[in-house]
Amino acid sequence: MKKLLLSLMICLGIMMISSQTFAQNNPGEKLKPYVGGTYTYTFDGITDGLTYEFYISSLSTSGGGKGTVDTGLTGYITSGLTGTVSGNKAVATIAWPAATTTGTEVYLFVKISGAGVCENYNAVGITPIANSFTLALIDDIASPSCPDLTGLNAVVAPTDTYNAGTTTLTYTFTKAGNDNDWNAGFDIVQVGSGDYTYTFNGTSASVTGNNATTAVSATGLTNNTQVVTIVVNNVPGETPSFKIHPTSAVDVVTSVSPTLPGDVTHIITPMPVIGSFN
Structure with missing residues (x-):
């Protein structure tokens, strides 16, 4: 019982x-x-x-x-x-x-x-709903491109004050589908010896470990458009390149990740080397 x-x-x-x-x-x-x-x-x-x-x-x-x-x-x-x-x-x-x-x-x-x-x-x-998070990456400047020569000082005599100047590159990430905050990560892969600074989401950093890869990450991105800006010191005789390699992206609200865009590489056409003044 x-x-x-x-x-x-x-x-x-x-x-x-x-x-x-x-x-x-x-x-x-x-x-x-x-x-x-x-x-x-x-x-x-x-x-x-x-x-x-x-x-x-x-x-x-x-x-x-x-x-x-x-x-x-x-x-x-x-x-x-x-x-x-x-x-x-x-x-x-x-x-x-x-x-x-x-x-x-x-x-x-x-x-x-x-x-x-x-x-x-x-x-x-x-009721499943479509993943409306897509991500695109473009190079804002046609590649290859000549150096900007910003800050160039060509004077070598009588005082050697020569400066090859700098070149600025920009890449744009564009998120589409919704206005949720999102996180992103990518690598900057440099070929070349010029020191450079990069800016992303309002944060700037200087890179002196040249010919290498720099990992960048950001959380809580509020804008659907985010620009990566790279300012590199020109080095005559080199053919520098900068590749943006996306590594991650996630929607903060839905935790959904989009298909990552492919790598985008920009090549800078070399400046000829000019020997010393005689």
Whole structure:
């Protein structure tokens, strides 16, 4: 009799799942996930030790209200496909791939079962939305280009005050799709011996480790257009080049990353070397 009463109480607890809150940090965002993003889905208020199983169904009313497993979507669940309830929670992680159909609601079901209890189901409707974060990178100056000769001082006699001047290069990152803040990272890959300074998002830095790679990163970018400015000291006889190699980008709000643009390289046509005055 006691065993029967215990089983009935556990069954009652399982049935209460349908009235539990769908637990997650931001339910609205996770019920409308961005394609390309990874989200965690949690059902709570479940008795520890029971077994859970997650699956995705295209129709909520199929399978007698339990949904019918859509095998084409099974791979979306990257962890927690099955497991044992712990901390009164059943947790699954879903990575919505780029091929996900957007604007169409699907249903994430959880099945709870276990020894001595009846099975029960709960589900939520999820409508994936398009990843609207795209990123482009362009060289603002046609490559190759001649040195600017900014600050050039050609006087070598009677006092040697020659200065080859500097050249300024600019590259523009353009984010499109929304106005969310974003983070970005890229490498500046230099070929040449001239010292240079770069400016990005209002921050300037000097680089004297020439012929090398400098990693740049910035967080909380508020403008959809960001310009990289490089001012390099001219070195006669060299053919300098600067390559911008994007390494990362992420939408701060959605945590979605776009397809990174390809490398953009600018070549500076060499200045001829002029020997000493005789």
